[in-house]
Amino acid sequence: MEFKLPELGEGVSEGELVKWAVKPGDVVKHDQPLCEIMTDKATIEIPSAFEGTVATLHAKEGEIVHVGQILLKFETEAAADQAKKVPTHIEDVAPSVSTPVNQGAKPAPAASPLNIEEPTIAASPATRKMAKEAGVDLNKISASGPNGRVLREDVERYISSGARKTPAPAAAPKVPRKAMPAPAAGSEQRVPFVGLRKKIAEKMRASKDHAAHYTYVEEADATELVQLRAHAKEIGERQGVKVTYIPFVMKAMVAALKQFPMINSSLDEQAGQLVLKNYYNIGLSIQTEDGLTAPIVKSVEHKTVLELAREIENLVDRARKKQLTLEDFQGGTVTLTNAGSIGGLFATPVINYPEVAIMGFNKISRKPVVKVIDGVEKIVIRDWTYFSISLDHRVVDGGIAAEFMKIFIKYIENPGFLLLD
């Protein structure tokens, strides 16, 4: 059985499907909200006019749907029985019916061979008679009765709405409709949502659908790191490699992750197992012309800062030239995103699912801070930054995150400790 978008009022022929309130398999009661439709001035919850089980949804959220369009298909117990006996022509009933009214006043028995070509619209004899007298096609009426049954009031409403006045030749082909009303020239543009952009969209959606996101932010005094990196940069320049902060942050992550294995893990939902990883492959978010991508720097624990710097430079270069291969994306255990290169205080990154953590490295700036020097509080200028880590709460609790960040920040503030590990 089908459920079509009912009439929403004169002059309203379409709306945007904002949200589904049901999904396939849901058992739906009469009057239960099915979805939310939005027009220019109203949002309308469409209540169910049937009782049954949702079989399939026939429109996507964000799609423009038209009055009379099939929104979903459902099954009732009765329908399930009928389906065995009657070849269903429901699909093309509306456009191809040659007789506008279901013949005769008596309800067509479902199994009658004579009626196989006829649509089986549920309605009482009285309702049928009324429709017939008014010259109204039952197929065109949105039913509000149980199991898609057309009620007397549906016919009355249809007649009073004046809808039957609109010429609707029985065999007229469906006029293809535009997805959206044409905007004034130049006021908007439609570009295909494809490629990397679409991939990102799917990945981000999957992440938010699965992981229970939360973000924990801690501040860090990066003064020593800034100095160390300045030296490393000089050394790197002599060797022809650009040294950023990223290798140091990755090293600090590994040092801290070793003490918190569950943050370097993934959740295997099907097996019901947490997969703890004894290797540290860190994905690095890189912004390219086409969008964000996150190739993996493998075995960070075995590489020196300069080796990491060289590898990262190579990855960034290949990402921008669109030369990354599938291999570059495989085997990540955790991700690092550098949100601070443009600005902002801190970002709340989205986890690279099925990993459970993503570290946000934010802008470093000079800040006045209170420091105790020789037992006296003084305001001094330090290089200051924030690290924001998003975690999957299904795996990592907030307290664990706080402990992890404490250790991680210790390595950031005292990069010399990295030598001790």
Next chain:
Amino acid sequence: MQLISLPGLTRYSVARELQLKLVERRADDLIPDTVLFLEHYPVITQGRGLQFNGTERTRHMPLPAAFPEGVEFSETERGGDLTYHGPGQLVIYPICKLDGQGFGPARDVEGFVRKLEGVLIQELSASGVHAESRPGATGVWVGDSTQAKKVASVGIAVRKWVTYHGMAINCVNDLSPFGLISPCGFSPEIMGRLSDVLAPDAWSKLSGTPRISWRKALERALARRMSVDSVVREVDLQDLQ
């Protein structure tokens, strides 16, 4: 139609809860069509976000970077995009069944919106002010096309074929908070208010501050046009919540 007029100012969230409650009761025929008259504490609300302003279809207008102290922000399920509510603006929330029996035409959302706008338009006409609704641009407009001002915004929602949310009429309210946003995709200067288009004493012959006398006069007029036949004097918000 019964009328509930909430005295003073009402928080947006409270009014929303109350409406949802009333919608359920109306759907179950426990109460007749009901219209709420109230004024909100300053609040910027964002509807579901599709809005046609006559030239283009917009959605999700940018939010202000910061809200001034005392201005709340709330997302809501009504149609339309951003708007502002505050003291001196009369807000009308009709909880009406779209069954063709009372104020609401049978399952005709568009017709209902036009009817709601019509209530104000007719009342303004009776006072000698030409007002109109515009095709494609919801709300009530006054002035000629070069200097048109939107004096009322409309955005509704429908659940179980019962309407809620409704119309906000700028009476004597400060219009400057509209400058914080792009109300429903329009430039903020497009907003107008009744006290600027009606003769000063047209509706304010009653005693009290302009805000109170305007509200009383407008409520009285609109209630008559909406065929209000009973008034709920005491509303226990606690009970309804």
